[in-house]
Amino acid sequence: xxxxxxxxxxxxxxxxxxxxxxxxxxxxxxxPVMSDLPKGVKVVSSADSLSREVWNAPLxxxxxxxxxxxxxxxxxxxxxxxxxxxxPLLISVLxxxxxxxLKKAFPEHTCVRAVPNTPSLVGEGLxxxxxxxxxxxxxxxxxxxxxxxxxxxFELNERKLDSFLALTxxxxxxxxxxVEAMADGAVAAGLPRHLSNQLAHKTLxxxxxxxxxxxxxxxxxxxxxxSPAGTTISALRHLELAGLRSALIEAVVLAAQKSRQLAExx
Ligand SMILES: NC(=O)c1ccc[n+]([C@@H]2O[C@H](COP(=O)([O-])OP(=O)(O)OC[C@H]3O[C@@H](n4cnc5c(N)ncnc54)[C@H](OP(=O)(O)O)[C@@H]3O)[C@@H](O)[C@H]2O)c1
Numbered sequence: 034x035x036x037x038x039x040x041x042x043x044x045x046x047x048x049x050x051x052x053x054x055x056x057x058x059x060x061x062x063x064x065p066v067m068s069d070l071p072k073g074v075k076v077v078s079s080a081d082s083l084s085r086e087v088w089n090a091p092l093x094x095x096x097x098x099x100x101x102x103x104x105x106x107x108x109x110x111x112x113x114x115x116x117x118x119x120x121p122l123l124i125s126v127l128x129x130x131x132x133x134x135l136k137k138a139f140p141e142h143t144c145v146r147a148v149p150n151t152p153s154l155v156g157e158g159l160x161x162x163x164x165x166x167x168x169x170x171x172x173x174x175x176x177x178x179x180x181x182x183x184x185x186x187f188e189l190n191e192r193k194l195d196s197f198l199a200l201t202x203x204x205x206x207x208x209x210x211x212v213e214a215m216a217d218g219a220v221a222a223g224l225p226r227h228l229s230n231q232l233a234h235k236t237l238x239x240x241x242x243x244x245x246x247x248x249x250x251x252x253x254x255x256x257x258x259x260s261p262a263g264t265t266i267s268a269l270r271h272l273e274l275a276g277l278r279s280a281l282i283e284a285v286v287l288a289a290q291k292s293r294q295l296a297e298x299x
Pocket of ligand 1: 060101
């Protein structure tokens, strides 16, 4: 996720690669991480003495797994903040880790909670942002500029971020599961595997474009496709009996609950 956020900023010339220092947990990760990062970005492991340098940077992006959060220990920046120069910024993309958790772990920083999603990799992402109270408007603008190239931004009250994440960050996995299952169905009904996968992808992207470009409510589109006594309504009857709709509702609610729970586990 850190690479997905940083790479477009370097490609657009917003940041010079030599001004970025990446830290990974294990030295064995350095080569694979660097393989698809823009040339000139330095990456070191957390055990390398150079990794302490990151704490002097005005802007940090924290993108470890939520379970690894406790291992990150703040080092006071050399630079002393005052009324004129605010504290350095720390942007966390960790699921479930609250601003309160962040403030406690990084008191020398102004913290921001960001919830991006994987379509950010192709510039089609969604990012939810929640600010710490004492953030300046210049700092807010700096954060917006980081996420704008890859995503549409939604500035939300922090209490809404868990629900935002349950839909937008976890959502690509629910949709990928449905696309895979639909392709499996086509294989079961007699189409070759490669063609089934291709058709399932195209059905997904075409449906998304149709909903967006014609501003259709999903129910309108469903009704357009389901003709009386036809094939689609037979399939929809089965999906209702199997509980697909309520399974999806509960999945989003459970993901939001899990996100809230992660904050209590750190
Ligand atoms: N994937 C998504 O769709 C998505 C969406 C929104 C938010 N997020 C959030 O993004 C975060 C990262 O997810 P991801 O999928 O990008 O995870 P990931 O691929 O596992 O990346 C985590 C990175 O953190 C490094 N790391 C671990 N411990 C470290 C330490 N002590 N010091 C420095 N670096 C350390 C890891 O290095 P090693 O591999 O060497 O340990 C790895 O490079 C998660 O908190 C997740 O909640 C993800």
